[in-house]
Amino acid sequence: MVERTIEIARETIRRVGLDRFRLVDVAKGLGVTHAALYNHFPNKEAILDAISERWLNEMDEAMERVARTVGPARLAILEWFMAYHRQKRNKVMRDPELYRSFNMAVEADKPFVRRHLEKMHDQLLSLLERGADSGELDIALPERAMEVLFEATVSFHHPALVLEHKDEDRELLLQRVVSAVLAGLSASR
Structure with a gap:
């Protein structure tokens, strides 16, 4: 039921x-x-939370598949961010009312939203560690690099900001931001 x-x-x-x-x-x-x-x-809120949590779980699985892709770490990181951005933008464009409910859950800092963010951080950290271990990325502290990358790209994945920019094609800008931050992290070592 x-x-x-x-x-x-x-x-x-x-x-x-x-x-x-x-x-x-x-x-x-x-x-x-x-x-x-x-x-x-x-209550009604519990149903809305269940809807949003189901969507986040589906997204977590899709993002995990992207994170497991084989190939150069830089390319995998870029593709991971592109997929994350597309998931959110597609949802707001195709399902605006359900996205609005999801955004309310984010604003309320629901536990399932925090779990989702932890999974996203873990996936990104894994990609950065892969790049550091292979020598492709010259970063000493992958965890710090993860924090910087996630914050630098927040306007591409934070629900309220994705909604604000929903009518814009920002993929090229996202590519530039991720590439610049990765270059900066390597150069700052």
Whole structure:
């Protein structure tokens, strides 16, 4: 019932918008009473969180596949950032109401959002360590490099900033930022 509830809630939000989304409509779509829905989700916020968490889990898996790609570390890091940016931009363009709900979860600093960020940091760190270990990247402290890269690219992956720039094609700029930061990190050693 949980998976079906999430699906019906997503479709309801897409159809009526986040502001008009009601649990009564989800219960009706499931063919259960409003009270029966509370056995699985205590409130509307819990359903919205489940929707956002599912999307982040899907993104985490997709990003993990990108992080595992074979090839030069610089190219893998660049592709990782491009994929991360595209995931967020595609969501805001194709599913604006669900993206809005996700953005609210980010602003509320939900635990599942923090877990997602930890996974993104771990993936990026792994790529930087791979580059440092192979000698391709001349960085002494991959963890510090990860922090710098993630912060330098925040406007390409922070939900509110992706939303703000959603109508712009910023991929070339992202490539330039990542390349410049990687060059700067190597030069500063």
